[in-house]
Amino acid sequence: MSVPQQPAHAAPATHKATARRVACDGGEGALGHPRVWLTIPHETGWVDCPYCDARYVLDPDAADHGH
Template structure:
């Protein structure tokens, strides 16, 4: 069985919301803060990696 890698999204804000997409198939909306030191955060529900545009290609 092959497990797919979590989604990676480039965002333009340090405070972002994640709801897993897919409408009713998603998860509860959570607000996440991207640390300015690392430039990325991982959603605790869907494991999506959210990267700020200033850190694209560096993470």
């Protein structure tokens, strides 16, 4: 099975994640957004925050990178 490629994306920020479960709060203190927990799917290896569009990409060396 091939892994889907990341679509072109003008993310305001792209972060390397070391775990499949990540938290995003917009990173701007009081000007951010409510903290949300996101899970990076095995199928894509990345997830976008529904509030700020920041992208979290699973590091290929992460312990839980395997399928």
